[in-house]
Amino acid sequence: MTGIVSYATYLPMYRLSRSEIGRAWGTGGKGEKAIASHDEDSLTMAVAAAQQCLAGLDASKVDGVYFASTTAPYHEKQSAATIAAVLNMNAEVCTVDFGRSLRCGTNALRAAADAVRSGSLKNVLVLVADCRLGQPNGANEMAFGDGASALLIGSDNVIASLDSMYTLADEIIDVFRSDKDRFVRTWEARFVRDDGHGRVVPQALKAAMDRTGLSMADFAKLVMYSPDQRQLQAVSKSMKLDAEIVQDTLYNQFGDTGAAQVFISLCAAMEQVKDGDRILLASYGNGADVITLTAQSGIASRKPARGIEYYLNTKLMIPTYEKYLRWRQIIELEPPATAPMEQPSPVALWRDNKSGLDLHGVKCRACGTPQYPAQRVCMECGSKDDFDDYAFSDKAAVLATFSHDSLGISADPPTTVAAVDFEGGGRITCDMTDRDPSEIRIGMPVEMVFRVLRYIGGFYTYWWKARPKRD
Amino acid sequence: MEGIKDKVAIIGMGCSKFGENWDKSADDMIIDAVYEAYEDAGIESKDIGAAWLGTYVTEWTGQMLSRALKLDYVPVTRVENACATGSDALRNACYAVASGACDIALAVGVEKLKDSGYTGLPDFELLRRQSNTYRTRTYSPPGHFAMMATKYFDKYGLDPEEGKRIIGEIAVKNHHNGALAPKAHFQSETTLEKVLAAPMVAWPLGLFDCCGVSDGAAAAIVTRADLAEKFRADPVYIKALQIAVGPYEGYMSPKYDWVHVEETARAGERAYAEAGIKNPREEISIAEVHDCFTITELVIMEDLKFSERGKAADDVRSGFFHLDGGLPVNTDGGLKCFGHPIGASGLRMMYEVYKQLQQKADKRQIKNPRLGLTHNLGGTPATCSVSVIIAGNEKG
Numbered sequence: 001m002t003g004i005v006s007y008a009t010y011l012p013m014y015r016l017s018r019s020e021i022g023r024a025w026g027t028g029g030k031g032e033k034a035i036a037s038h039d040e041d042s043l044t045m046a047v048a049a050a051q052q053c054l055a056g057l058d059a060s061k062v063d064g065v066y067f068a069s070t071t072a073p074y075h076e077k078q079s080a081a082t083i084a085a086v087l088n089m090n091a092e093v094c095t096v097d098f099g100r101s102l103r104c105g106t107n108a109l110r111a112a113a114d115a116v117r118s119g120s121l122k123n124v125l126v127l128v129a130d131c132r133l134g135q136p137n138g139a140n141e142m143a144f145g146d147g148a149s150a151l152l153i154g155s156d157n158v159i160a161s162l163d164s165m166y167t168l169a170d171e172i173i174d175v176f177r178s179d180k181d182r183f184v185r186t187w188e189a190r191f192v193r194d195d196g197h198g199r200v201v202p203q204a205l206k207a208a209m210d211r212t213g214l215s216m217a218d219f220a221k222l223v224m225y226s227p228d229q230r231q232l233q234a235v236s237k238s239m240k241l242d243a244e245i246v247q248d249t250l251y252n253q254f255g256d257t258g259a260a261q262v263f264i265s266l267c268a269a270m271e272q273v274k275d276g277d278r279i280l281l282a283s284y285g286n287g288a289d290v291i292t293l294t295a296q297s298g299i300a301s302r303k304p305a306r307g308i309e310y311y312l313n314t315k316l317m318i319p320t321y322e323k324y325l326r327w328r329q330i331i332e333l334e335p336p337a338t339a340p341m342e343q344p345s346p347v348a349l350w351r352d353n354k355s356g357l358d359l360h361g362v363k364c365r366a367c368g369t370p371q372y373p374a375q376r377v378c379m380e381c382g383s384k385d386d387f388d389d390y391a392f393s394d395k396a397a398v399l400a401t402f403s404h405d406s407l408g409i410s411a412d413p414p415t416t417v418a419a420v421d422f423e424g425g426g427r428i429t430c431d432m433t434d435r436d437p438s439e440i441r442i443g444m445p446v447e448m449v450f451r452v453l454r455y456i457g458g459f460y461t462y463w464w465k466a467r468p469k470r471d
Numbered sequence: 472m473e474g475i476k477d478k479v480a481i482i483g484m485g486c487s488k489f490g491e492n493w494d495k496s497a498d499d500m501i502i503d504a505v506y507e508a509y510e511d512a513g514i515e516s517k518d519i520g521a522a523w524l525g526t527y528v529t530e531w532t533g534q535m536l537s538r539a540l541k542l543d544y545v546p547v548t549r550v551e552n553a554c555a556t557g558s559d560a561l562r563n564a565c566y567a568v569a570s571g572a573c574d575i576a577l578a579v580g581v582e583k584l585k586d587s588g589y590t591g592l593p594d595f596e597l598l599r600r601q602s603n604t605y606r607t608r609t610y611s612p613p614g615h616f617a618m619m620a621t622k623y624f625d626k627y628g629l630d631p632e633e634g635k636r637i638i639g640e641i642a643v644k645n646h647h648n649g650a651l652a653p654k655a656h657f658q659s660e661t662t663l664e665k666v667l668a669a670p671m672v673a674w675p676l677g678l679f680d681c682c683g684v685s686d687g688a689a690a691a692i693v694t695r696a697d698l699a700e701k702f703r704a705d706p707v708y709i710k711a712l713q714i715a716v717g718p719y720e721g722y723m724s725p726k727y728d729w730v731h732v733e734e735t736a737r738a739g740e741r742a743y744a745e746a747g748i749k750n751p752r753e754e755i756s757i758a759e760v761h762d763c764f765t766i767t768e769l770v771i772m773e774d775l776k777f778s779e780r781g782k783a784a785d786d787v788r789s790g791f792f793h794l795d796g797g798l799p800v801n802t803d804g805g806l807k808c809f810g811h812p813i814g815a816s817g818l819r820m821m822y823e824v825y826k827q828l829q830q831k832a833d834k835r836q837i838k839n840p841r842l843g844l845t846h847n848l849g850g851t852p853a854t855c856s857v858s859v860i861i862a863g864n865e866k867g
Contacts, residue, residue, distance in 0.1 A: 337590045338611070371723050379723055401622035401729045404674035405614030407591055414674065417614045419853075421725040429722045429853065431610070437674070442625045 002117045003158035003293065008052030008304040009267045010045050010129075010148040011254055011311035012036045013434040013470065014318045018142050024321040025137045033145035033255025034311075035318055036131045038327035038411035039433055039451040039465065042069040043079045045148035046127035047086050047450045051393075052306055053125065053150035059087060062152070064115060064124030068098035068108040068259055071130050073460050075179070082462070083127065086450055088358040088391070094121055101285030102175070102225065104128070105149075105259040110289060112153040113162045123154040130258030135183040136330060143228055144184070145255020149263030159299040160270060160279065162291060166208035169287040170200045175227075193231055197284050201225070202239050204288035205280070212292060216241060219292075220277035221269040223247045225262045225284045253312055259285075268308045274300060314470045316436065327411050341409055343457035354389070359448060359464045361426060362387035370426035392448065393464065396423040399444045404437050409454075420446055420466045434467040445469040474745040477866050479565040480699035480706035481691050483512025486822040489687035489810035490656040497529050497583040498539040500688035504815075505540055505579060508690040512702055519692075520573025521546045525560030525580040526814035527553065536579055553849025554763065555714065556580060557689065557817030558858035562712045564693050574694055580819070581688040582812035592684055592813075613673035613681055613764065615851035620675050620766040622729035627781050631675050637784045638765035639666040642679045642807060644793055645762060649804020651794075651834040652823075656683040656810030680765040685810025689818035691825075696866065705829045710842065711745035711861040713738045721853025732767075734857035735774035735846065742859040743776075748842070751776050755798060755861075756840040757827050759820035761848035762805040771846055772800070775859070794835060802827060802835045813849075817858060820845035828864040840864065 011034045018029025036045060046067055054062070065087075067080040080095035096111070098104040105128035112124035129148035134140025153162070174196035177184045186192055201224060209215055216222070222245050226232035229251045236246050247265045249256070257264055262283045269279055279293040318324055325331045354360045354374060361372030367381035370390045377384050400419040408415025408431075416432035432440065433451055446466040453463040485507025487500040495503075509515060522545060524536040533549030536542065552559040557580030564576035584592070592612060624634035646661040661679065669678035699706035715738035721727035739751075748754045758775070762768035772783040777798055778791075786792060792800040803809050803823040806816060824843030826832045842863045849856040 337588065339587070339589055339592075369724075379718065379720055400725065401618045401625070403614050403617030403621055403676070404671075405610040405617065406672055406674075407611035408614055408673075414671075415610045415614060417610045417618060417673075419618060419722075419729065425725065427723055427725045427727075442622065 001158050001161050002113050002153065002155050003161035003296065004151050005123070005154040005157055005159065006053050006057060006152040006302070007267050007270055008049050008150045008306065009264050009308065009311065010049035010052065011264070012040055012045065012146055013314065013316050015315050016318045016321070016324050020321050021142055029142055031252025034147050034257065035324060036146040037434060039453070040131070040146070041073050041452055041460070042071045042129035042131055042148070043073050043082060044450050044452060044462065045131070045146065046079070046129040046150070047083055049129070049148040049150035050083065050087055050125060050127055052304055053152055054087070055305060057152070060090060062089060062093060062123045062125050064094040064112065064121040065089065066096045066098060066108040066112055066124055066126045068104040068126070068128045069130050070099055070102060070104060070177070070259055071132055072097060072099055082357070085353055085357045086462070088360070102259045103283045103285035103287060103289055105263055106281070106283040106289035106291060109151065109153070109291065110165050110167070113165065116153050116155055123152060126151045126153055128260045128263045130260050132258045133183050133328060136325070139189070140184050140186060143256045145257045147254055147257035147260045147264050149260050149267055151263065157298070159296050159302050160293045161296055163294055164208070164212045164292045166204065166211055166290040167287065168200065168204040168207065171286065172196055193234065197227065197231060198235055198238070200288050201235055201282055201284050204290050205239070205282055208290035208292070214278070214292070216245070218278055219245060219280045220273050221245055221247050221279045223262055223265045223269050223279060223281045225282065227256050250308070267304070270295070270299060271303050271307050316434065329411070336409065338407060338409070341454055341456055344461050346459065349461065356463055359391065359393040361390050361392055363390040370422065370424060372426050372428050392422055392426060392428065397421060397446050397448065397466065399440070399442055399446050399466070400427065401442055402432065402440055416440060418446070418466045430463070431465045432467060433465040434470065439468065475565060475569060475712045476710050476745055476747070477696050477708050478569045479693050479709040480696045481693050481709070481821070481825055481862065482699055482702040482706050483508040483514065483692035484690065484822045484825045485511060486654055486689040486819055487687050488654045489685045489812060489819070491585045492686040493585065495686065497535065497581050497688070500583070500686060501536065501539045501579055501581050504688040504690040505577065508692050512692045514575065514692065514702070516540055517543055518575050519545055519577045520575050521564070521567050522577040522579065523547070523560040523563040524549045525551070525556035525578070525817070526582060527551060527556050529581055529583045529814065552714065552856045552858070554761065554811070554813050555817055555847040555849035555856045555858045556814040557819070558845065558847040558860055559714060559817070561691055561693070561818060561821060561860065562714065562858065564691065565709055565712055568693050568695050574698060576693050577690065578693065578818060579688065579690045580815035580817060582814045583686050584684050584812060585686050590684070611673065612851065613676050615853070616764040616767055617673035617676045619729050619770060619852045623766060623770065624675070626728070626730050627784070635667060635675055635677070636663065637787055638680055638769055639663050640787050641762065641765040641768050642666045645801050645805045645807040648794060648802050648835060649808025652803040652809060655804045655808050656685045657804065657808040676764055676766065682763050682806035683808065683810040685812045687810055687812035687815045687819065689815045689822050691818055691821060705864065707825045707828050707862045707864055708866055709860070710863050711742035711859065713742040713745065713860070714856060714858045715741070716856045717850070717854040719854045727853060729852060731770055731774050732848065732852050732855065732857065734855050735771055735848065735859070738857045738859040739775045742861050746842070746861040748861070752798060754842055755844050756842050757802060757824060757837055758798065758800045758844040758846065759803070759805070759823050760800060760846040761816070762801055762807050763811065763848065765807070767848065768800070768805070775844070775846060794837060799837045802832065802837060817845060817847035820847060821860065821862065824862055828862065
């Protein structure tokens with residue numbers, strides 16, 4: 001049986017209320033949306049979801065990483081390979097990037113299921129993340145939120161089988177972003193609603209039912225992409241769906257999280273269903289993918305440690321819309337009167353991949369002292385080249401000391417500078433993120449998160465930061 | 472180990488005006504400082520046997536020194552040791568004359584920071600380049616030293632307001648001293664109220680907790696101790712020359728407590744041993760220390776054993792480090808007010824110690840000086856280069 005072995009979501013800490021956007025533009029707005037921090041992107045959010053999804057599992061058994069996003073950090077350069085390195089995976093892992101439409105997540109899921117079913121791969125990690133930009137003072141800006149999800153697809157210990165897959169392709173220019181654009185464009189709203197999503201999704205669902213011989217009544221949950229609440233209701237009504245089975249898209253909590261939306265909704269549904277329940281999943285984007293799943297025994301006992309409730313309850317409001325503009329670099333600020341950050345060397349970054357990307361240090365075989373970054377001469381006993389690799393990203397840690405540096409170069413000043421001490425030994429000095437400066441105290445527990453350190457010279461430098469334990 | 476004690480003497484020193492010297496190039500400031508030193512020593516350019524130029528970011532090569540001074544094809548070497556660069560230039564010149572390689576050596580420190588357009592220190596790219604990878608830091612020098620303040624306050628049970636008042640007193644003292652130093656960058660008194668009301672630079676450090684960013688140059692002329700009295704009646708003898716460079720331990724080991732600087736403690740111990748000093752609090756007459764931030768000066772008092780651990784605040788409150796106190800510290804205003812042109816600072820510190828030991832410090836003159844100490848720190852509390860140099864106005 002091929003299906004989902006493990007699942008998780010990731011929603012960023014920050015939320016922007018739609019009324020705050022409305023405050024800036026003299027309009028209104030209901031609810032709030034999840035906002036990637038200034039140092040997050042689709043890649044880092046996918047990593048965060050993947051870490052949750054793989055918790056307690058043997059990551060070395062993963063032989064495929066499929067990353068799906070319309071907002072990958074690069075047009076040319078693979079994100080999945082970066083993610084595999086961050087997750088310390090075997091170099092022989094099959095990495096693939098999917099993108100180009102909101103359907104990219106289900107494209108990846110289908111490809112993963114096909115690969116596992118065929119025996120080509122055994123365990124494929126499907127990561128879907130988006131942080132799309134709507135132009136200021138537009139409907140998309142109000143709607144779009146940021147988030148990610150991870151599914152591990154395999155054939156052992158399956159908690160939700162992937163039963164059928166149906167795909168419909170449909171050429172239409174309704175929601176799009178060309179290679180020259182930064183903001184997503186949408187054609188006239190009624191055309192998009194009625195002749196795009198409102199036409200294609202029902203058509204695909206109906207065809208899928210015909211194929212499988214099932215009816216809507218056979219499903220405990222219908223997980224359907226929808227750009228907003230109103231369209232979800234309109235389509236549900238037109239299809240005469242039982243409102244009980246239509247999974248909430250969390251539009252007023254997280255916003256339209258793009259390609260990740262149906263996956264976040266699917267994870268929410270999986271937290272709720274019981275053995276034997278069927279789930280119907282429909283994505284949209286130049287066509288639709290319809291996938292049917294059946295919950296298997298054990299699903300209830302294998303909920304992620306950080307479920308939807310956790311993400312709803314752990315949040316920080318971004319105080320002003322202007323701060324959001326700064327984080328997204330939508331407005332250009334006067335540069336500070338300090339030396340600009342220098343472009344890093346890709347050569348030096350490459351040499352440093354192990355320490356930098358998966359936060360590995362070393363542990364001295366002679367004296368047992370963990371050290372970050374990797375050393376050749378032991379800081380403690382002076383032994384040379386006598387170390388084992390040592391992971392820091394999963395170790396409990398506390399804040400040894402800190403400052404709030406107003407001269408540090410950051411989109412979210414002041415830079416909170418942290419010395420972090422790990423349980424079991426080792427210290428790292430790094431930035432803190434997802435924090436309220438007034439809440440930072442010496443001795444507080446922190447966790448390490450993978451983030452964008454800087455973007456200079458056309459490429460991203462990722463590293464790790466500490467944040468107050470999110471709970 | 473024999474050590475350097477009483478083998479070398481300083482026979483001339485010079486120091487340019489420190490500050491935002493818009494109208495002076497690095498060469499101009501070098502010439503101002505060195506010609507003052509020539510005059511002080513009673514020598515000419517042709518008497519120099521070898522020279523060391525300390526600069527951190529102003530120029531890559533020591534050739535600029537020969538260019539500015541038109542030296543007579545003598546050896547010139549640029550030295551660099553972060554903010555302790557000036558002290559290292561002096562150390563090299565002292566070793567040269569002690570070895571007999573030449574009779575008279577010149578040590579110069581210079582920095583031209585204010586051509587950069589930056590309000591803070593310029594171009595730490597030079598620092599970043601060496602480990603220009605994931606681990607590149609995004610924060611500023613104040614951010615590092617502020618971490619020491621946070622931890623110091625926490626460890627000794629000071630709430631941040633109380634802690635800021637204590638380090639604020641250091642700024643007030645150094646402003647008082649700087650107001651008496653005609654070549655200082657900032658020559659104005661300040662008040663604790665002003666210090667506490669200043670904008671935050673790196674919490675908990677405010678603007679008045681941070682030293683000036685300045686242009687400037689300073690120079691020393693050294694010779695063998697047995698030749699010194701041929702040049703002047705009041706040479707200043709080198710008693711100890713120590714530098715300790717940290718192995719990055721503070722950033723990697725939880726053992727580092729962030730309330731002291733190991734390099735200062737190590738260099739201090741070695742310098743006291745070299746100079747034969749048993750009780751620095753009693754024996755040192757004056758200290759010029761690296762108060763890049765007020766918290767740094769507080770912690771240095773403990774690291775150099777002027778105060779007991781955790782008790783420097785008591786000495787700050789009692790005025791022990793004031794001009795008329797038991798151990799005057801930073802009598803010329805320190806980095807805080809005299810300014811901090813990086814490569815020049817170590818030699819500027821020695822310029823003040825030298826003048827004090829010769830009883831030529833005018834309104835700042837302390838009573839009965841015998842031994843003076845300079846402490847020059849380059850880097851951050853967690854890893855740095857620290858020089859401790861001790862000088863005296865008598866042999867033995």
